[in-house]
Amino acid sequence: MNIIIRGNRPDKFGKTRSEHEKNLRKEWGATMTDEQLDKLKYAERHQKAHTGSSKNFLTGIDIDKIK
Secondary structure, eight states: OOOOOOOOOOOOOOOOOHHHHHHHHTTTTTTOOOHHHHHHHHHHEEEHHHHHHOOOOOOOHHHHHHH
């Protein structure tokens, strides 16, 4: 028997990676340094300005490329 649940399931951790990190820090602890989190927030703002998308999920490689 298959159960199909329709509708939007709210994302528990957030839309962006920085929101995920903020919520994970509350529950489990840090998964990245404060410097990486600052770089991530900068990159998300920069990407949102260019694409207009509010759902940005950058990888660790993208974070490390920022100087």
